[in-house]
Amino acid sequence: MPPASRAVPAVRATSLLVGYGESADSAVCPPVTIDVAAGRALAIVGANGTGKSTLLRAIVGLLAPVGGKIEVLGREVDEREAHFRAAVSTVMDEDASFPSLTVREHLLLLARGHGVAQASALVTELIAEFGLTERARAMPTALSSGQRRRMLLASAFVRPRRLLVLDEPEQRLDAGMRDRLAQRLIAERADGVTVVMATHDPALVATVATEALLISEQSARRTSPKDAVAAIEAL
Ligand SMILES: Nc1ncnc2c1ncn2[C@@H]1O[C@H](COP(=O)(O)OP(=O)(O)OP(=O)(O)O)[C@@H](O)[C@H]1O
Numbered sequence: 638m639p640p641a642s643r644a645v646p647a648v649r650a651t652s653l654l655v656g657y658g659e660s661a662d663s664a665v666c667p668p669v670t671i672d673v674a675a676g677r678a679l680a681i682v683g684a685n686g687t688g689k690s691t692l693l694r695a696i697v698g699l700l701a702p703v704g705g706k707i708e709v710l711g712r713e714v715d716e717r718e719a720h721f722r723a724a725v726s727t728v729m730d731e732d733a734s735f736p737s738l739t740v741r742e743h744l745l746l747l748a749r750g751h752g753v754a755q756a757s758a759l760v761t762e763l764i765a766e767f768g769l770t771e772r773a774r775a776m777p778t779a780l781s782s783g784q785r786r787r788m789l790l791a792s793a794f795v796r797p798r799r800l801l802v803l804d805e806p807e808q809r810l811d812a813g814m815r816d817r818l819a820q821r822l823i824a825e826r827a828d829g830v831t832v833v834m835a836t837h838d839p840a841l842v843a844t845v846a847t848e849a850l851l852i853s854e855q856s857a858r859r860t861s862p863k864d865a866v867a868a869i870e871a872l
Contacts, residue, residue: 647831654704683852
């Protein structure tokens with residue numbers, strides 16, 4: 638993986654408005670202006686329905702902004718471009734897996750599709766890290782919801798990445814797995830990978846985040862991880 642340039646923010650939002658209509662009137666949350674530097678981790682926090690997932694969809698190019706601007710790794714978002722697909726790894730709510738492939742086959746296909754060297758060894762490691770060794774030959778339909786979530790998380794780490802965009806990565810994970818995920822995200826940061834995650838998990842914010850964006854009906858404002866933890870606990 639090429640080293641991330643520290644000069645260019647991994648994510649830069651300028652008066653960004655996100656929503657499901659055609660114009661700024663349809664924005665689901667107040668405007669967002671934020672820079673996230675390479676190797677940092679931004680936690681996006683706020684009550685249900687405040688627009689966290691919608692904001693992530695705009696960052697990964699699934700939804701065009703209804704106002705303002707969003708740049709990822711120094712360029713306007715176009716998820717069809719090869720450089721974007723090579724650099725941006727996501728775990729979103731609506732993620733799908735191949736219905737006819739086992740856990741191991743799904744991960745291998747992703748790794749090979751992204752040109753990862755020694756894909757088989759990496760897949761074996763990730764399957765162990767995400768506690769799926771016993772289920773490596775299972776079809777997705779035969780997994781528990783937590784196991785399926787683990788497979789989708791492992792999918793994010795089986796491919797090259799400079800930016801990880803995660804929508805409530807703690808969902809459906811037990812306490813041990815949440816802790817392991819936090820350790821993995823800390824290691825990712827140490828490798829220069831940027832993390833942007835929407836989360837309701839105070840432990841994940843406290844251990845992984847270097848900064849936070851607190852969204853409410855009134856504002857979307859940058860805050861410290863400590864204040865974000867307090868805000869989650871007050872919701
Ligand atoms: N596909 C959609 N079309 C229209 N409105 C939507 C769509 N998806 C979400 N919304 C609305 O947009 C607003 C923001 O939703 P969003 O999912 O971004 O919130 P969130 O902060 O991620 O919430 P949660 O914490 O519950 O996951 C909500 O009012 C929601 O009902």
